[in-house]
Structures are given as structure tokens and as C-alpha cells.
Amino acid sequence: MYRMGLLAVLRSRYKQGVIGIMITASHNPECDNGVKLIDPHGEMMEQSWEELATRVANVQDDELEGTIKEIVQQYNIDMSVRVNILIGKDTRPSSPSLAKSVIDGVLALSGKPIDFGIVTTPQMHYFVKCRNTQNAYGIGTEEGYYTKLVSAFKKLRGDNFNNKNYVNKVLYDGANGVGAKKIKYFMKRLGDCLEIELYNDAGIGTGKLNYLCGADHVKSQQLFPTGVPNIPNQRCVSVDGDADRVVYYYNDENNKFHLLDGDRIATLVAEYLKELVSTCGIDLNLGLIQTAYANGASTDYITKTLKVPVACVSTGVKHLHHKALEYDIGVYFEANGHGTVIFSKNAKDKLNEAAKNNKLSEEQQEAAAKLLALIDVINETVGDAISDMLLVETILNAKGWNIQQWEQTYTDLPNKLLKVTVQDRSVLTTKDAERVCVTPEGLQEEIDSLVEKYSKGRSFVRPSGTEDIVRIYAEAETREECEKLAAEVAQKVYDLAGGIGAPPIIPQ
Numbered sequence: 274m275y276r277m278g279l280l281a282v283l284r285s286r287y288k289q290g291v292i293g294i295m296i297t298a299s300h301n302p303e304c305d306n307g308v309k310l311i312d313p314h315g316e317m318m319e320q321s322w323e324e325l326a327t328r329v330a331n332v333q334d335d336e337l338e339g340t341i342k343e344i345v346q347q348y349n350i351d352m353s354v355r356v357n358i359l360i361g362k363d364t365r366p367s368s369p370s371l372a373k374s375v376i377d378g379v380l381a382l383s384g385k386p387i388d389f390g391i392v393t394t395p396q397m398h399y400f401v402k403c404r405n406t407q408n409a410y411g412i413g414t415e416e417g418y419y420t421k422l423v424s425a426f427k428k429l430r431g432d433n434f435n436n437k438n439y440v441n442k443v444l445y446d447g448a449n450g451v452g453a454k455k456i457k458y459f460m461k462r463l464g465d466c467l468e469i470e471l472y473n474d475a476g477i478g479t480g481k482l483n484y485l486c487g488a489d490h491v492k493s494q495q496l497f498p499t500g501v502p503n504i505p506n507q508r509c510v511s512v513d514g515d516a517d518r519v520v521y522y523y524n525d526e527n528n529k530f531h532l533l534d535g536d537r538i539a540t541l542v543a544e545y546l547k548e549l550v551s552t553c554g555i556d557l558n559l560g561l562i563q564t565a566y567a568n569g570a571s572t573d574y575i576t577k578t579l580k581v582p583v584a585c586v587s588t589g590v591k592h593l594h595h596k597a598l599e600y601d602i603g604v605y606f607e608a609n610g611h612g613t614v615i616f617s618k619n620a621k622d623k624l625n626e627a628a629k630n631n632k633l634s635e636e637q638q639e640a641a642a643k644l645l646a647l648i649d650v651i652n653e654t655v656g657d658a659i660s661d662m663l664l665v666e667t668i669l670n671a672k673g674w675n676i677q678q679w680e681q682t683y684t685d686l687p688n689k690l691l692k693v694t695v696q697d698r699s700v701l702t703t704k705d706a707e708r709v710c711v712t713p714e715g716l717q718e719e720i721d722s723l724v725e726k727y728s729k730g731r732s733f734v735r736p737s738g739t740e741d742i743v744r745i746y747a748e749a750e751t752r753e754e755c756e757k758l759a760a761e762v763a764q765k766v767y768d769l770a771g772g773i774g775a776p777p778i779i780p781q
């Protein structure tokens with residue numbers, strides 16, 4: 274943490290802008306820890322500096338000073354520049370002491386730390402962007418953040434709190450983390466226009482962060498979280514431990530669990546934005562960015578029914594965000610619920626012009642004004658669970674839909690995610706946005722011949738970027754088939770990529 278404080282000061286001097294540091298291990302268990310660095314535009318730290326971060330984190334104590342000097346020389350960094358480093362943290366018990374270390378690191382290189390206390394990751398991204406745009410993006414305080422999002426939301430909602438099948442009530446699982454703490458500020462400001470019932474708020478209960486609850490648990494286990502009342506057909510939402518991921522779900526009257534994940538949110542949002550842009554009648558290109566983990570049915574629906582171009586990129590939000598910048602309106606979501614929408618300057622300029630252009634019809638002007646308000650509900654810097662929730666609630670309200678109607682747009686293919694521990698995950702390399710395995714030799718051929726046996730089968734494997742494991746994804750027409758395919762592919766990974774520990778069990 275101390276060393277990341279040092280690195281942030283170097284990065285800040287190099288970029289001549291404010292840098293953010295968020296202390297969080299996100300959706301991971303409470304005992305884990307981690308840190309996220311935020312670049313001046315509010316995006317994740319540029320990839321080329323990841324290698325420096327790894328180096329700085331790992332050098333021996335007696336090599337640290339030398340390493341810092343090397344970086345200063347390599348990047349020709351002016352060490353006399355005065356810089357501000359914004360620091361935020363999640364609710365983990367380890368966070369206060371880790372924040373102290375970060376602050377010590379910042380001070381050691383004469384940077385100025387500005388402590389934001391406990392905040393969500395997307396709030397930190399927002400604060401950094403506000404500071405670097407002299408508050409053009411918004412007022413860079415918590416109050417400024419709530420005001421921007423909530424006033425845009427209220428403007429869109431108007432007086433129709435309920436509309437046709439849409440009921441303005443949602444059960445919210447705060448994962449016993451900062452998402453629970455901060456939603457209260459929204460609840461106060463939203464008043465009656467959206468009723469949010471908060472659960473898994475460690476402030477009151479005894480729940481542990483992310484434990485049997487939260488967006489990652491719900492998505493990866495495909496299970497209803499503990500701590501949220503099971504009310505048939507009631508729309509529920511879970512966020513993760515730093516509130517940058519969100520998923521929707523409900524249990525039906527037969528107690529069957531239904532998940533509406535990042536792919537669902539992406540399709541809902543893309544469809545709605547496309548409608549508005551076309552009503553508006555201005556020429557803006559819209560694209561949707563997914564990863565290989567996106568459900569095949571969602572990709573099919575987007576390309577064939579919505580007719581929105583889809584790009585597939587490597588896992589990790591930095592790749593999605595980067596690709597989304599190529600469009601006037603770039604919608605990106607990981608299946609796990611991390612995503613947002615970004616709008617180009619061209620798009621914003623054209624919309625601002627259209628909203629005021631009296632030569633356009635009233636309907637066209639209105640659509641432009643709606644799009645502008647939507648931009649203000651959205652946190653463009655990074656995936657933001659609460660902002661994404663407000664966006665989904667806005668769209669469902671506009672369409673007059675309940676959660677079942679949203680779900681009916683397409684049917685997800687059953688899918689399964691497994692992991693295999695291997696001796697060295699670097700033996701596994703991939704290409705084509707991780708969809709094809711290059712090494713170990715022969716593994717891809719084995720996967721191909723397994724996939725062939727299953728109707729609508731698809732599977733790919735890749736080394737995780739955050740854990741020391743290989744991940745296996747499989748989907749097929751039925752649950753049994755996808756479970757079997759996933760296990761068979763896991764077995765091949767275990768055999769050909771140096772699996773350790775107990776081998777995977779294949780269901781008969």
C-alpha cells in the first residue's frame with residue numbers, strides 16, 4: 274500500500290493530473306485486500322504502468338529507492354511538481370491501517386493526500402474526473418455526486434412513479450459493504466419516487482462482507498442471497514463489496530431463481546438508447562462491447578434482433594472501456610454486472626444542439642433531452658452499481674415493464690463457470706479475445722471435439738488475471754449438458770496444463 278502511494282505520486286507528476294487510489298478487494302472475501310489506481314480521466318490506470326506497479330510492489334526493500342529513481346528517469350518525471358492524490362477506502366476492517374500506509378507513501382514523495390474516507394469505487398472514479406475537469410463533469414464531492422445522479426433520475430421519472438406493470442419498489446442487497454452505507458444517501462434524496470428496501474447492511478445486522486450475499490455470490494453461484502426476504506416475483510438487486518457491480522434477480526412463485534446479469538442490463542440499455550437515438554433522428558453510432566463470458570443468447574439477440582454491432586474483447590473492464598471509446602455511444606458490460614455507457618464529445622454536442630433546435634419536432638427535442646438526462650444518471654468513468662441500477666429502473670419505468678417482461682426478451686443458455694488450479698497458469702495462452710487457446714498445444718483441439726458433442730455448446734478456457742487459477746466457461750442447451758461439458762473441459766485443462774490437487778469430477 275505504501276509503495277502504491279509512491280507510484281501514485283509518480284503517475285500524477287507524469288500525467289500532470291490528480292490520481293486516485295481506492296483501497297478495496299471488491300467482491301472478494303472480507304479478509305482479502307487490494308488497491309485500485311485511478312487515472313486522471315477517471316478510468317483505470319493505463320495498462321503500460323501495470324508492469325511498473327508489479328515491479329514496485331515486488332522489489333526488495335533495499336532496491337525500492339533505486340527502482341523509484343529508475344522510473345523517474347525512464348519517464349523523465351519532474352519531481353518538483355505539486356500533486357494531489359485522492360484516497361478512498363471500502364468498509365473492510367483492514368482499510369483504515371492500509372489507508373495510513375498509502376498516505377505515508379504519498380507523503381514520502383511530497384505528494385498531497387486528500388482523504389475521502391469510506392466511499393464506493395465508482396465514487397472515487399467520479400471524484401478524480403471532476404477534479405481533473407475543474408468540476409465540468411460534476412462537483413467533485415459526495416454531495417455533488419448524489420445531486421447529479423438523483424436530480425437527473427428525478428427529471429426522467431417525472432410524476433409517473435409507477436407505470437403499467439412497473440412498480441417502483443426494489444429490494445437491495447448491500448453485500449454488508451460500502452454499497453449499503455451509501456445507498457442510504459440515495460434513499461433520502463429519492464424520497465417516494467423509488468422505494469429501496471435495504472438488506473445486508475452490516476451497520477445493523479451482523480453479516481460479513483460479501484459472505485453468501487452480494488453481486489458476485491449471486492452471479493457465480495446463481496443463487497438468491499441470504500438476508501433478503503424471498504417474496505415471489507419481487508425485483509431484487511445485489512451490488513458487490515465496492516459497489517461497482519450490479520445484478521438483478523427474482524424468485525418466481527415456484528421458488529425458481531431467475532438471474533438478470535450484466536448481459537441483460539447491456540441489452541436493455543442498448544435497446545433503449547437505440548430507440549431514443551432513432552426517435553431523435555440524429556446520426557450517432559452505437560456499439561455494444563462484451564467479453565467471451567457473455568451468454569451466447571445475448572449476443573444473438575443483440576446482433577440479430579436489436580441489430581446493434583457487438584465487439585468481443587478480453588476480460589477486464591479496461592479492455593471494454595477502451596473499445597467503447599470507439600463509438601459515439603459505447604455500451605459495455607461484463608456478464609458479472611460491471612459496466613457502463615460512454616458518450617463521445619460528438620454525441621454530447623449533437624444532443625445538446627438537438628435539444629434546443631426548434632426546427633426539430635417536439636418529440637425529437639424531447640428524445641434528445643431524455644438522452645442528455647440519461648447521460649447524467651450514468652457514471653461514465655467506470656461501472657457503478659447504484660448508477661446502473663438507477664438507469665435500469667428508469668428504462669423499466671419508461672417501458673412500463675416488470676422484471677419478467679425484461680427477462681422475456683431472450684432466453685439465456687444454461688452456463689457454468691469452473692476453475693482448475695495449475696502449477697503455472699502462464700502455460701495457458703489464448704488469442705481472439707481469449708476465445709481460442711494457443712498453448713498448451715492440442716488443448717484447443719480437445720475442447721473443439723468436446724463442444725461438438727453438445728447442442729448449442731460453447732466453451733473456452735483462460736488464465737485468470739486476478740487469481741492463480743485457470744477459468745473454464747461452458748454453455749449448452751440444457752443445464753445437464755453444460756455442467757458435463759464444463760467438467761470435461763476442466764479435466765482436459767487439468768491433464769494438459771499441469772493441474773494440481775484433486776482432479777475435476779465429471780457428472781455421469
Ligand SMILES: CC(=O)N[C@H]1[C@@H](OP(=O)(O)O)O[C@H](CO)[C@@H](O)[C@@H]1O
Pocket residue numbers: 299566588589590607609611736737738739740744
Ligand atoms: C470471469 C470473471 O468474472 N472474471 C472477473 C475477474 O477476472 P479474472 O481475470 O477472470 O480473474 O475479476 C475481474 C476484476 O474484478 C473482472 O473484471 C473479471 O470479469
Ligand SMILES: [Mg+2]
Pocket residue numbers: 299300513514515516517518
Ligand atoms: Mg467490485
